[in-house]
Amino acid sequence: MARKPGSSPQAMRSRAAKTAAAMASPAAVAQSQPKKKTSAAQFFREVRAEARKITWTTRRETWITSVMVAIMVVLAAAFFSLVDAGLQFGISQILKLASAG
Template sequence: MARKPGQTPQAMRNRAAKTATAMSSPSAVAQAAPKKRTSISQFAKEVRVEARRITWTSRRETWITSVMVAIMVVLASLFFFLTDASISWAITQVLKLASGG
């Protein structure tokens, strides 16, 4: 049975060594490879490239999401209002009972 490429013991040892190096402390890696300073123009180019990769939601998706958020806000406010009112009523009844009235 033939071995697949990269399945030799030497290849496995090389991968293990690379993994061990990558998993070593970040400070050791940072000291080994100093960061290059980039110019402002290079930074702007990289920002443009990254901005092109952004996938924006459509108007319809934004509208649906906004409506769902509004519905959830209304439901949550109703829940908390009813919970607050019922706890307030219960405490009032306990205090009336305690005061004898």
């Protein structure tokens, strides 16, 4: 009877080790890696480098996005007003039927 590929004990141990490493908690991974000490100057250099990567939206993009949000707010308000009016009408009709009987 032939064995399935990857069913050797060595392959199984390898897969188990990979699974355990993948499922290790972030705290365990952080403890296993030695921490580098950085100076304040190094920290601020890294902060400046990351800040240079920020892309800000243009005035036009901000304006278009704001208008789209305002339109969606108006549409949502109209929708919920219609739903509220419909439910109010339906419940009032049910209460009229209940009080008449």
